[in-house]
Amino acid sequence: MFNTTYSAARKNLASIMTQTVQDCEPILITRKNGEDCVLISSSEYGSLKETADLLLCSPANTMHLLTSLEQASKGELRERQLDE
Numbered sequence: 001m002f003n004t005t006y007s008a009a010r011k012n013l014a015s016i017m018t019q020t021v022q023d024c025e026p027i028l029i030t031r032k033n034g035e036d037c038v039l040i041s042s043s044e045y046g047s048l049k050e051t052a053d054l055l056l057c058s059p060a061n062t063m064h065l066l067t068s069l070e071q072a073s074k075g076e077l078r079e080r081q082l083d084e
Helices: 006-011 013-023 042-055 059-073
Strands: 002-005 027-030 037-039
Touching: 002 006, 002 013, 006 013, 006 027, 013 027, 013 037, 042 059
Parallel strands: 002 027
Antiparallel strands: 027 037
16 A cells, blocks of 8 residues: 655645555545545445445344354364355
8 A cells, every 4th residue: 555644645635546546545635643545535434334234234143244254263163165
């Protein structure tokens, strides 16, 4: 991920936006006295949102994912074979 300072981003906003879209890569914008931000294209944002919406579309699926993450963080993993 490319990163730049807030000041540089402000001076070169148009070119940074073009780079983000052309490279399909986010750009980290850092600040001295504030939380950093990430610039992404609107199509990338839409894709990320769609993925999140699909994964979290139901309370049952959300709970299943959270339980799986908790088990993985504790090392409680099981190997499975994927069917072709």
